[in-house]
Amino acid sequence: MSDERRTVDIEVKNLSYQPGGVERPILSDISYTFLQGHMTALLGPNGSGKTTLLRHFLLQIKSPEGAVLLRGKDSLSYSPKERSQIISWVPQNNNGDSAFAVEDVVLMARYPYKGTWDKDTEEDRKIAEDAMKTVGVWELRKRAFASLSGGERQRTLIARALAQTTPWILLDEPTSNLDIKHQLGILDLLQKRVEQGLDSVVVVMHDFNMVQRFCDRAILLEKGCVAAKGTVEEVLQPDIMRDVYEVDFEVVEQGGQKIFLPKEEIQKDAPHQGT
Amino acid sequence: MLLLVIVVIWASAVGSVSVPFSESAKIVFSKLPFVDTEKLLEGISRPHQTIIWDVRLPRVLLAGMVGGGLAAAGVVMQALFRNPLADPQVLGISSGAAFGAAIAMACGITFSFMGISSIWMFAFGGAILTMLLVFRVARVATSHSVTGILLAGIACSSMLTAAITLLMMWNRQKLEQIYLWMLGSFSSATWIKVGFMAIVLAGALLSFSILGRDLDLLSFGDQEAQSMGVSVKRTRTLSVLATSLLVAAAVSVSGIIGFVSLIIPHIMRLLAGPKNRRLLPLAFFGGAIFMILCDLISRTAVPPTEIAVGAITQVTGAPFFLYLLWKERRKGEQQ
Numbered sequence: 001m002s003d004e005r006r007t008v009d010i011e012v013k014n015l016s017y018q019p020g021g022v023e024r025p026i027l028s029d030i031s032y033t034f035l036q037g038h039m040t041a042l043l044g045p046n047g048s049g050k051t052t053l054l055r056h057f058l059l060q061i062k063s064p065e066g067a068v069l070l071r072g073k074d075s076l077s078y079s080p081k082e083r084s085q086i087i088s089w090v091p092q093n094n095n096g097d098s099a100f101a102v103e104d105v106v107l108m109a110r111y112p113y114k115g116t117w118d119k120d121t122e123e124d125r126k127i128a129e130d131a132m133k134t135v136g137v138w139e140l141r142k143r144a145f146a147s148l149s150g151g152e153r154q155r156t157l158i159a160r161a162l163a164q165t166t167p168w169i170l171l172d173e174p175t176s177n178l179d180i181k182h183q184l185g186i187l188d189l190l191q192k193r194v195e196q197g198l199d200s201v202v203v204v205m206h207d208f209n210m211v212q213r214f215c216d217r218a219i220l221l222e223k224g225c226v227a228a229k230g231t232v233e234e235v236l237q238p239d240i241m242r243d244v245y246e247v248d249f250e251v252v253e254q255g256g257q258k259i260f261l262p263k264e265e266i267q268k269d270a271p272h273q274g275t
Numbered sequence: 276m277l278l279l280v281i282v283v284i285w286a287s288a289v290g291s292v293s294v295p296f297s298e299s300a301k302i303v304f305s306k307l308p309f310v311d312t313e314k315l316l317e318g319i320s321r322p323h324q325t326i327i328w329d330v331r332l333p334r335v336l337l338a339g340m341v342g343g344g345l346a347a348a349g350v351v352m353q354a355l356f357r358n359p360l361a362d363p364q365v366l367g368i369s370s371g372a373a374f375g376a377a378i379a380m381a382c383g384i385t386f387s388f389m390g391i392s393s394i395w396m397f398a399f400g401g402a403i404l405t406m407l408l409v410f411r412v413a414r415v416a417t418s419h420s421v422t423g424i425l426l427a428g429i430a431c432s433s434m435l436t437a438a439i440t441l442l443m444m445w446n447r448q449k450l451e452q453i454y455l456w457m458l459g460s461f462s463s464a465t466w467i468k469v470g471f472m473a474i475v476l477a478g479a480l481l482s483f484s485i486l487g488r489d490l491d492l493l494s495f496g497d498q499e500a501q502s503m504g505v506s507v508k509r510t511r512t513l514s515v516l517a518t519s520l521l522v523a524a525a526v527s528v529s530g531i532i533g534f535v536s537l538i539i540p541h542i543m544r545l546l547a548g549p550k551n552r553r554l555l556p557l558a559f560f561g562g563a564i565f566m567i568l569c570d571l572i573s574r575t576a577v578p579p580t581e582i583a584v585g586a587i588t589q590v591t592g593a594p595f596f597l598y599l600l601w602k603e604r605r606k607g608e609q610q
Contacts, residue, residue: 058502084504091499098494099549108492112504116485164503 008071008086008167010034010057010202015067017052017224026052027224036167036200039191041211041232043204044221045245050204051092053221054170059083084112088164090157092172092204102148102156103141106132109164131162134189150177158186171203175210187214208236208260220244236260282564283335299327334464335567338584340472341461341525342535342566343559346543347483348518348525349536350558354490354551355514356425362537363522366424366515367409367431368402372526374435374442375401377453381446394456395468395527402523405431410515424515458583459530461570468528475524480559482517486510487552494549532585535562538592545599565592 011033018025027049034040042050056063059075068075070086078086088109098105106128107120132138135155140148145156154177161169169190175183191214193199205211211218211232218235220228222244228235236258238251248263284300345363352361363369379397412427439457443450489510492500497507522536539562540554547557566584569591573584 055498058498060498060501080501080506081504084502087502089499089502091502099544100491100494101548104491104550105495108495109503111488111492114488116488160503 009036010087010168011069011072012053012056013067013069015053015056015063017049017056017061017063025224027056030221030224030226032219032226032229034168034200034202035217037194037197038217039194039201039203039215041205041215041218041235042202042221043206043211043218043235044227048221049224050221051172054089054172054202054204057087057168057170058089081112084164084166086166087168087170088161088166090154090161090169090171090174092176098145100145101142102137102145102159103128103132105145105156106137106141106160106163109160109162112164127165128159128163131159134162135159135186151179151182154178155182155186167200169199169201171201173204173206175205175207183210190214208241209257212236212257279339279560279563282567283332283339298323333466333469334461334570336469337464337472337528338461338566338570339563340469340476341529341532342539342569343561343563344472344476344479344521344525345532345536346539346558346562346565347480347555348521349540349562350543350551350555351483351486351490351514351518352536353540354493355511357494357496359541360537361425363518364531364533364536365428365432366519366522367405367428367435368519368522369526369531370432370435370439371405372398372402372523373457373531374405374439375399376456376527376530377439377442380453380456381442381449392463398527399523402519402526405435406519406523455583456530459532459585460573460581460583461529462574462581464528472524472528475520479517479521480555482513483555484552486514487550487555490514490551491549530585532566532588534585534589534592535566538596539565542596542599545603 012030015027015030016025017027030049030053042053044050052061055061056068057070057075059078059080063075065076066074070078070083075083100108107124109131110120110124110127113124129138132141135158137152137155137159140152140156145153148156154174158171158174161171171190174186178186187210190199190201190203194201203215205215215232218229218232219226220235220240227244228237228240238249238258238260241247241249241260247265250261250263252259252261285296348363352363352365353359355361375397376394378401379394409424409427409431412423412431439453443453446453489500489505492503492505493507493510500510501507525532540558543554543558543561547553566588569587570584572587572591573582576582
């Protein structure tokens with residue numbers, strides 16, 4: 001883990017994506033730089049292209065040449081293992097019935113550092129142990145992943161992402177299965193790691209109040225385009241939110257924080273806006 | 276591993292002409308390099324040497340390799356398709372081999388080239404052609420996705436099974452021969468078959484050992500595996516290719532022996548957990564020992580006739596599997 005690795009942004013330049021047979025582009029001409037050392041919220045209504053954007057970073061979707069730069073280099077120039085040493089991913093839902101024990105699941109994250117015949121080393125085990133203790137799944141380590149509750153699974157997958165020891169962590173609605181205590185716990189943990197310079201984080205979230213509390217930068221997508229970007233303060237403007245989410249908000253100021261109270265939908269078929 | 280060696284020697288010793296275990300062991304070891312052949316074979320009669328070396332040992336080794344190979348292939352298929360019911364037969368390869376063999380038998384094509392019989396050649400050819408067809412269809416339809424391969428395999432499989440049935444209807448005098456071939460047997464084992472199987476098996480097992488960790492990660496789905504650095508397409512192509520070749524070879528030398536590729540992986544997973552790198556070798560040895568024992572029953576239970584080994588694998592394997600499932604459930608309830 002050289003210092004050099006800790007100082008790379010994810011740059012997106014004029015990224016468009018329109019798979020065959022789809023009427024309008026899922027992403028159109030997106031340019032944005034995810035700055036290292038920040039916790040960036042990726043916002044937008046359902047179907048606005050958030051997950052698709054993340055999948056470009058993970059090389060799950062091949063981006064056009066020069067459209068996604070990792071560490072200043074075209075993402076296409078990385079092998080899957082090299083890319084996996086830069087970015088880890090916490091997926092939205094996992095309904096898998098994997099029979100693997102929690103500790104084995106977390107150890108899987110060491111894959112990008114392994115040759116074909118390598119065994120897990122003491123160091124790998126230590127990293128996995130630290131990750132499990134950090135998110136509080138150490139007690140579950142012998143349990144089968146399939147037997148866990150939704151929240152336990154989500155925390156296991158976050159432990160797995162930590163054990164991948166990447167400078168970037170992408171999380172797709174990491175708190176959707178968590179109760180309020182674990183939501184705060186996880187987001188607080190991520191925020192602390194960002195402050196300590198351990199990780200840079202991109203997180204998809206729908207809860208504006210949580211976004212204000214934990215994130216410092218934000219990008220808002222609408223129908224595949226960037227609707228707003230900047231600090232959280234700059235993006236979370238009532239009029240912008242109203243236009244993008246098609247919901248009227250009542251904004252209450254309390255202790256320097258805006259609290260968004262959804263009032264009513266503007267249009268009948270407005271997308272659901274989450275909590 | 277040691278157990279496997281003991282089983283091989285013991286199974287060679289047992290049969291209609293009984294040979295003592297020690298003699299059997301001596302004959303087997305006498306062929307190893309750096310062993311004083313003369314001294315070891317002292318006092319062992321020629322017929323015994325011939326029975327062990329030329330008749331029983333190739334048969335036992337072939338059974339072991341086919342059993343182990345099928346079981347390992349089963350592990351890979353179940354991991355790849357993330358489905359406990361996946362087994363190499365759904366790829367349609369077995370049916371392809373059976374169709375090839377049925378054509379050879381029905382048309383009365385019988386010749387032999389360097390000890391390789393026409394039926395064997397046709398079976399292997401049929402398996403490879405089916406495999407290519409399944410791959411071709413799957414790629415065209417859904418860009419090499421797992422479900423595509425599965426569906427194409429099932430479609431080809433039922434088509435070929437129907438074709439075999441027709442062949443049998445039109446050639447009633449060959450019906451029994453075709454049917455018995457399909458049930459599977461090791462009675463035609465030769466050293467050439469053993470050598471052929473060993474080469475294919477070595478290649479397949481090497482690929483499997485490369486893939487062990489990748490298959491673990493694939494249990495979380497293609498996207499998650501990819502996010503942790505697995506080259507999903509490479510893993511998928513390599514494992515399907517290696518499995519297909521292995522099954523094609525196995526079926527062509529022994530016929531269709533069901534169940535081993537489905538049940539041995541499950542039994543071993545219950546005993547050893549889901550990690551593929553540990554599971555693969557265990558399944559291989561388990562499958563080999565299981566198949567050797569089944570073949571032993573098939574040739575010794577009602578001498579001088581043989582029972583189809585495929586029937587024995589099912590009759591003995593299924594109850595044991597049910598018992599393990601039942602025990603596992605009880606354990607679950609107690610917790």
